[in-house]
Amino acid sequence: MSGVRAQQKQKTRQALIEAAFNQLSADHSFSNLSLREVAREAGIAPTSFYRHFKDMNELGLTMVDEAGLTLRQLMRQARRRIESGGSVITTSIVTFMEFIDNSSNQFRLLLRERSGTSKAFRAAVAREIKHFILELAHYLESETPCDPTHAYIQAEAMVTLVFNAGAEALDIEGTQREELVERLIWQLRYIARGATLYGRDNKGSVEKSV
8 A cells, every 4th residue: 555655655756846847938937826826727626745855945846857858768779770870969869959949948948047047956957957967968978089078178168059949949030040050050060160160189089970
């Protein structure tokens, strides 16, 4: 019975997270959410909320962690797809834009809280972005001539560009979105090519195609 209760508790906890994400929009940020509204959408009484989260801030921080994890998992899948052929940069950007389309509220949360008023939320988003950068840096270090330091610098520059482009992509579509993606791909190629040439000059390594 304890196993069943634990599963039910986890199911309700996830329902609260999803309910909160569902209520986010371009005009409705996390700070606008009320505990009562989230609980109602999750199908539980407001008082039951406290069995799963200490308060709305704890829920919000959990949402930041989940959004970051979802994005990192998608990018790992993209890198696995690359192993069967295709451009590293193009495949990664297509995957990222799919994340924005399919999980726009998760990305909005990361964007807003990245520079929000809450120090705890800013730190949580910074931590998720750091994870993202470190994973990309590790990949670059293993697949290109970059040493650890320059792999991190390259990854940080790429992630900054991608997040900025993602913020713009939320509000455009059609030809404008296509043009944005094309520009972003070329910007990332410039960074990658420069890093590759730098690595070759300093290590004599052979360039890996991006």
